[in-house]
Amino acid sequence: MRSPIPSPPVPPTQYGEGGLQAPTRHSVDWKNPQFYDEPALLQELERVFELCHGCRRCVSLCAAFPTLFDLVDASTTLEVDGVDKQDYGKVVEQCYLCDLCYQTKCPYIPPHEWNIDFPHLMLRAKAVQFRKGGASVGEKIMSSTDAVGKLAAIPIVVNAVNAANRAKPWRKLLERAVGVHPQADLPRYHRDTLRRRWANRLPAHAEPTEPKPAESTKPTQPAPTFHSPAPEDGKAAIFATCFGNYNEPDLGEDLIKVLAHNRIQVRLVAQERCCGMPKLELGDLPAVEKAKQANIPALAELVKQGWAIIAPVPSCVLMLRQELPLLFSHDEAVQQVAKAVFDPFEYLMRRHRAGLLNTAFKKSLGKVAYHVACHQRVQKIGLQTKHCLQLAPNTEVVAIERCSGHNGTYGIKSKFYEKARKIARPVVHKVKQANADHYGSDCPMAGRFIEHGMADDSKTEHPISLLRIAYGI
Numbered sequence: 001m002r003s004p005i006p007s008p009p010v011p012p013t014q015y016g017e018g019g020l021q022a023p024t025r026h027s028v029d030w031k032n033p034q035f036y037d038e039p040a041l042l043q044e045l046e047r048v049f050e051l052c053h054g055c056r057r058c059v060s061l062c063a064a065f066p067t068l069f070d071l072v073d074a075s076t077t078l079e080v081d082g083v084d085k086q087d088y089g090k091v092v093e094q095c096y097l098c099d100l101c102y103q104t105k106c107p108y109i110p111p112h113e114w115n116i117d118f119p120h121l122m123l124r125a126k127a128v129q130f131r132k133g134g135a136s137v138g139e140k141i142m143s144s145t146d147a148v149g150k151l152a153a154i155p156i157v158v159n160a161v162n163a164a165n166r167a168k169p170w171r172k173l174l175e176r177a178v179g180v181h182p183q184a185d186l187p188r189y190h191r192d193t194l195r196r197r198w199a200n201r202l203p204a205h206a207e208p209t210e211p212k213p214a215e216s217t218k219p220t221q222p223a224p225t226f227h228s229p230a231p232e233d234g235k236a237a238i239f240a241t242c243f244g245n246y247n248e249p250d251l252g253e254d255l256i257k258v259l260a261h262n263r264i265q266v267r268l269v270a271q272e273r274c275c276g277m278p279k280l281e282l283g284d285l286p287a288v289e290k291a292k293q294a295n296i297p298a299l300a301e302l303v304k305q306g307w308a309i310i311a312p313v314p315s316c317v318l319m320l321r322q323e324l325p326l327l328f329s330h331d332e333a334v335q336q337v338a339k340a341v342f343d344p345f346e347y348l349m350r351r352h353r354a355g356l357l358n359t360a361f362k363k364s365l366g367k368v369a370y371h372v373a374c375h376q377r378v379q380k381i382g383l384q385t386k387h388c389l390q391l392a393p394n395t396e397v398v399a400i401e402r403c404s405g406h407n408g409t410y411g412i413k414s415k416f417y418e419k420a421r422k423i424a425r426p427v428v429h430k431v432k433q434a435n436a437d438h439y440g441s442d443c444p445m446a447g448r449f450i451e452h453g454m455a456d457d458s459k460t461e462h463p464i465s466l467l468r469i470a471y472g473i
């Protein structure tokens with residue numbers, strides 16, 4: 001019998017609130033049978049809910065916490081013990097695993113003796129529910145981004161899918177069949193996917209376009225010794241991501257051109273599957289493992305050959321660098337890949353600090369209203385996108401650090417659509433208030449969600465596409 005889900009003993013006086021110890025995070029012991037023990041799960045949910053009720057710091061982050069506090073306030077005891085355990089699921093379903101409560105708010109994360117990891121407790125509850133058959137057919141389809149993308153991008157199918165997704169009768173059917181809200185803005189599919197572009201014409205553009213390293217504001221420093229591929233090495237393999245391949249191939253193309261303009265050797269990862277994030281959000285951990293088994297060997301081989309990995313979607317970077325290592329803590333290849341995965345702007349700014357970024361910008365961007373994606377914020381890399389765009393002349397970037405409301409499939413499901421739009425409202429308001437020349441988000445899905453909320457003819461532009469404009473390429 002394996003040991004129960006660990007709650008490491010820590011001396012309270014040493015690890016109390018306000019302690020100076022660095023936070024740690026326990027791996028997710030999801031293969032332990034105890035992980036799926038329902039009475040133990042309910043006990044842990046009650047323990048953590050009680051602590052959250054006494055704290056309430058996270059009330060503004062998402063709908064999970066207000067749902068919990070409303071349940072408590074409506075109970076006869078006004079405490080968690082008065083909440084029907086059957087209602088715990090109402091809190092769990094509002095969590096889309098953005099990780100913000102853990103990474104930016106909670107003072108009670110390990111090594112604090114209370115040992116709170118709210119997102120991973122929600123993940124455990126979702127995994128238990130999934131194992132019991134709690135996911136609908138619609139949720140399973142929506143989270144199969146690879147399969148849906150492959151089908152929708154077939155040349156004779158793609159136009160029909162895009163047209164149908166904008167036709168009211170079809171959207172009503174779609175709502176009834178899979179629970180997609182009829183007003184949700186569904187992504188368009190492209191027959192000319194990023195992979196097709198790469199196969200047909202992009203490698204020509206991936207050659208460096210400048211004869212020598214362009215002028216830099218900083219002197220070149222001697223290259224440090226790295227154990228894993230680093231931005232300073234100048235070799236980047238792009239993990240296209242389902243969204244980048246099927247829905248936003250222009251973004252991938254812009255990324256390739258920006259990298260090539262910086263004399264970085266670029267290639268696509270030869271073959272890839274969805275990173276697994278949509279399945280994680282559903283609690284389908286065996287599917288996450290399958291995605292890991294499909295992706296990691298190829299990525300690990302690239303890393304061995306000195307390629308850093310870049311993904312244009314923050315959720316996919318987060319999955320590869322933070323979630324998979326916690327789910328598969330004993331998998332050496334997963335850990336090695338995690339060290340070599342970069343956010344695009346993190347990669348570019350590392351090169352800038354080493355004096356290797358082309359700073360010969362040809363165009364100003366003016367004012368940019370920039371939404372910082374939650375899945376990027378929790379990577380704790382700082383505002384690299386803002387700093388990079390502001391290298392362009394006469395460019396001011398206004399950063400908006402609030403949830404966009406999209407959150408994977410949360411913002412398109414009928415069940416959550418109104419709540420998602422409510423979450424988005426302050427961000428849309430700030431974008432309007434900025435009266436900027438451009439707006440966009442590191443997360444292309446969040447950018448589209450904001451665009452939908454703008455309800456005018458304005459268009460979101462991804463920061464990488466803005467960088468390409470600033471370079472004039």
Ligand code: SF4
Nearest residue numbers: 062095096098099101
């Ligand atoms: S992980 Fe995100 S969505 Fe889930 S409870 Fe925390 S802040 Fe809310």
Ligand code: SF4
Nearest residue numbers: 052055056057058106
């Ligand atoms: S997750 Fe932490 S910070 Fe947030 S409400 Fe619960 S105890 Fe407070």
